[in-house]
Amino acid sequence: MEGRWWHRLEDGRIQCDLCPRDCRLHEGQRGLCFVRQMEGGRMVLTTYGRSSGFCVDPVEKKPLNHFYPGSSILSFGTAGCNLACKFCQNWDISKSREMDRLQDAASPQAIADAALRLGCDSVAFTYNDPVIFAEYAMDIADACRAKGVKTVAVTAGYIHAEPRRAFYEKMDAANVDLKGFTDEFYFKVCGGRLQPVLDTLEYLVHKTRVWTEITTLLIPGKNDTDEELEAECRWIRERLGRDVPLHFTAFHPDWKMTDVARTPAATLTRAREIAQREGLHYVYTGNVHDESGGSTYCPSCMKPLIVRDWYDIRAYHLTDQGACAHCGARLPGRFKKFGKPFGPRRIPVRLQQQEKTFP
Secondary structure, eight states, X not given: OBOSSEEEOTTSOEEEOSSTTOOEEOTTOBOTTSSEEEETTEEEETTTTEESEEEEEEGGGTTOSSBSTTOXXXXXXXXXXXXXXXXXXXXXXXXXXXXXXXXXXXXXXXXXXXXXXXXXXXXXXXXXXXXXXXXXXXXXXXHHHHHTOEEEEEEOOOOOHHHHHHHHTSOSEEEEXXXXXXXXXXXXXXXXXXXXXXXXXXXXXXXXXXXXEEEEEEOTTTSOOHHHHHHHHHHIIIIIOTTSOEEEEEOOOOTTOTTSOOOOHHHHHHHHHHHHHTTOSOEEEESSOOHHHHSEEOTTTOOEEEEEETTEEEEEOBOTTSBBTTTOOBOSSBOOOOOSOOOSOOEEEOOOOSOSOOO
């Protein structure tokens, strides 16, 4: 599958124009993401139509707490990534250099059909960053939209402006990993820069109708000081608004950071308190059992609207239109009539097809 964003250089190489890495490639060479390659003098996407696996998840696992709460979502990823986070918790997929990791295959139409058949309201591009398989994700989004299925990008937001416009035009929701709030952290720990991610967040919130939530994984001693958290929350309040949900999640030792301890629950509680002091209305803790930190409260009457323990919804007090059942204040997000929640299950599924090519 030929990639969309690239141009030829005078020395015979090509340059990938998808993300700020601007990889310059010789014939046969792949970019840092490992899935975009120069082949026959052009840019090709080597993972189109191939996946590392499909699962049905609760939408809260993405995490999205204001996007059709309680619904199920068909989740999948491919291989590779355009960042190099030393703490990556899906490193076996995102850092894979083995194409045999891609054990399942499906056309965009088959994925949309499978979502309907499995009772999923949405399809999530997750596990690795959908930016690097943007053409595949966009084709899937078109097929899903034709069937009334929503699409969700779980992403680090590391993408150039032109492909960003085309990509998010197709998406219904996004959870953006804001991995830290210093350029030094992004450069030394993630192999990238902070500003392109901030640009993506401002674009999503102010220039699109994509429902957007933010996740910051807190790593002890790396990105969890009061000063950094205050700066991040202040920026979100001033540049994005008080109503953008923010998730603080717990790190566990993995990939190249096995020498760093797990994030204490107290760190997540402290971060949530800082964000609330900075005036953010919807702040959550994740990867821990914390009913208070996982629940949604009405900022008008302060009563609990959605009570959660991890991915389990235990009480729901919103109208079908997403208004507080107590005082009538509208909750920002996307809502519908609430039925039986999907719950904390994770159901692997196979979509393997026999055809060798995809439309």
